[in-house]
Amino acid sequence: MYLKLLCVLSVLLISSIKVQAEWFSSMEQIIDLVRHESLLAPTLQNYIKAKMEILLKLKTYGDELSEIADKVSANKEEYIIHPINQYHLIKRFATQWTEVNQLLDRFNRTGKKTDFIKNATRLFPKEEDIKGSAEGILRIQDTYNLNTSDIAEGNISGEKGHNSLKKLTTDECYHIGKAAFNGGLYDPCTHWMQFSLQRFEEGKQNFSKAHAEEYLQLCKMVSICLHRIQAVKYRLLNLKDCYIHIQHTKITVVPEQCFPQNKVIEKLHHYYSTPTELLVLCIGETRAIxxxxxxxxxxxxxxxxxxxxxxxxxxxxxxxxxxxxxxxxxxxxxxxxxxxxxxxxxxxxxxxxxxxxxxxxxxxxxxxxxxxxxxxxxxxxxxxxxxxxxxxxxxxxxxxxxxxxxxxxxxxxxxxxxxxxxxxxxxxxxxxxxxxxxxxxxxxxxxxxxxxxxxxxxxxxxxxxxxxxxxxxxxxxxxxxxxxxxxxxxxxxxxxxxxxxxxxxxxxxxxxxxxxxxx
Structure with missing residues (x-):
């Protein structure tokens, strides 16, 4: 915006020069120069300020991403096999590197280096990839009965020392909890929302405390209802129409109407419907005589x-x-x-x-x-x-x-x-x-x-x-x-x-x- 304004003013100034010329021969024209300068100087400062803000953001991203890249390069194979690292890698490309590309566009820079990043963005992961990797973490947790706090700390299997390069942020814990809810994993949803609330700091999260509390209450109530009819990890056919009504922060659950004993229940044809026999074998991966x-x-x-x-x-x-x-x-x-x-x-x-x-x-x-x-x-x-x-x-x-x-x-x-x-x-x-x-x-x-x-x-x-x-x-x-x-x-x-x-x-x-x- 500032660049366009600067260009417009420059055109006006040049036009003025062509029309009037010989500025020194008229005091009124010198006064015009003062007026032009009073407009051009702050415009230039604002332009520089805007560019500096972009550069500062790019530098922040550059320092952070370079630090991570150096750590990853030290041991790529060890890094990539950890699911939390995989989640963070996908998220970095879907968010931070995408933001870097947008900042470069705003900076109006051209050249091989920035063009390389711009062209690469077509292959970057998207929001659906972040969601898919979050679901992958939930699959691991659900199958192998892992503790939420351990996963959030990046510790998938402590006895073997497999730790993530970075811990999950509070925001990430919240969004994994939402993925658990959407997938019908109400017990894990409860744990992830509780964990995000424990670490919640007002003003430092991308979600409100009320939203997390809303999901927590809903997951608890649905989980209780499902346990009552012995249908853990199952959903009613009319799930959305029946027992969930979210309006702002108000939740209404009607167990008596929504969970009659003879209600037909549909098992999800999804990764959350893993049979018990498979879970036992996956955990041990040994012969069950x-x-x-x-x-x-x-x-x-x-x-x-x-x-x-x-x-x-x-x-x-x-x-x-x-x-x-x-x-x-x-x-x-x-x-x-x-x-x-x-x-x-x-x-x-x-x-x-x-x-x-x-x-x-x-x-x-x-x-x-x-x-x-x-x-x-x-x-x-x-x-x-x-x-x-x-x-x-x-x-x-x-x-x-x-x-x-x-x-x-x-x-x-x-x-x-x-x-x-x-x-x-x-x-x-x-x-x-x-x-x-x-x-x-x-x-x-x-x-x-x-x-x-x-x-x-x-x-x-x-x-x-x-x-x-x-x-x-x-x-x-x-x-x-x-x-x-x-x-x-x-x-x-x-x-x-x-x-x-x-x-x-x-x-x-x-x-x-x-x-x-x-x-």
Whole structure:
């Protein structure tokens, strides 16, 4: 604004010079100069002041962001595996770096350095990314029963010393509490709002104390009502119409009308509906031996009945469970091969989607319950993929003629995949048939969390880089084996990469024949 005014005054002054000229020859013209100067001088000062304010803000951001960047650069790998650091990183780009770009625009500067930042803003995270990362923190807390105050202090697992670079601010605690409320996690919502109120300082927060108290009261009351009908983490079908009315700071809850005993309750198809069996396995990620069962599990070397490729380099096998038979192969892929697969997959990653039938139309939508990005690689994508396909055939003894492409997945903040069966029959270029077996390869170590839990079998596989978990999800008869119901536990600490090779029933007639006994 000041620059425009300065330009206008300069034009007027120049016009005056052209019209009048020879200022020295008239006292009235000299008086005009005084008048011009009385306008120009404060305008210039105001312009300089405005620029200095912008520069001061840029310097503040620059100092803060440079300090953080230096700390991060000292140990990038250790930094990025922590979910609170991931949350802060996303938030910095969605807020601070976006503000820096806006300040640069106001400063009217051009050049390679500022243009680089301006162009980069198109790729910056947005508000929805902050929300998604907050939900990731809630997933970790809910699954692993973590303390709110510990998370706020950046301490996800104190005994291993995994601390965040920065603690969560009071504002951030409040907004995580709001995310808990919106997701139906009323107990965590209560804890986060209580914590934000404990640390509240008037004038230093971006939310009012009344708002936090409002959410706290609401979450407490809804939680009590839900517990009364034994429906924790469930919602009524008419949630918004029934029991929540927020008008300014007034809350009205009508339990008698909203929670009759025969009211139909809908379980959320979302990450907040994690079954108890999965929670138990994710917390321990160890075998849950069934009461009264005597099971002998073995570790052995596998040559697949004398396969020439495995005779001199047998595969190490650990039995995870006997029925259904679930095994974990070790050292099936080298670190160099893993790096090549990641390099091929990274530029092709997209948000995981799922298929839905809607009014006789086939629709693919983002899978809100699956916090991961995936890519698909076939044998022509690179020699390493073709080599891995051959190796899977050698290890399993199955044909690869009717397999799906190799799916490579990278999990996000608190990334998980709720329990499911690998029986999808509609993929991009495989519209028919059903899967018969799953070969799940871990492409990275995960320090904490991220295991694969078989909730019906009561066993969890630990993600170990280079290993692969293998199971049949169907009986030899072709019937679905619901005992292979499984899910991916949320990642606490680490960067989880995994890949899946689904081997279809079609084409396996001579490799896995149907038997008289369905088992």
């Amino acid at each position: 069934h009461i009264g069962a005597t099971i002998k599990l073995h570790c052995y070397l596998h040559t697949n009945n004398g396969n020439p490729w495995l005779m001199f380099n047998p595969v190490k096998v650990e039995e995870l469970w006997d029925s259904p038979h679930i095994v974990q192969f070790y050292d099936v892929i080298t670190s160099a091969e893993v790096d090549k697969i990641k390099k091929l997959a990274k530029p092709r990653l997209f948000r995981a989607i799922h298929f839905e039938d809607k009014e006789d139309s086939e629709v693919f939508q983002k899978a809100a319950y699956r916090i991961t990005k995936v890519s698909w690689l076939n044998d022509t994508s690179g020699p390493v993929i073709a080599k891995l396909t051959r190796r899977i055939s050698e290890i399993t003894g199955l044909s690869m003629n009717t397999t799906e492409e190799l799916q490579v997945a990278n999990y996000g903040v608190g990334g998980e995949y709720p329990p499911h069966l690998d029986v999808a029959s509609r993929m991009y270029d495989h519209p028919d048939g059903e899967r018969i077996a799953t070969f799940l390869i871990y492409l990275s170590e995960v320090e904490e969390g991220g295991g694969t839990a078989f909730v019906r079998a009561g066993v969890a596989a630990k993600p170990i880089k280079g290993s692969a978990v293998f199971w049949y999800n169907m009986y030899p008869s072709g019937d679905i084996d619901i005992r292979t119901f499984h899910g991916a536990c949320p990642v606490i600490i680490g960067n989880k990469w995994a890949s899946n090779k689904w081997i279809r029933e079609l084409g396996e007639s001579f490799h896995r024949q149907c038997k008289l006994d369905r088992n």
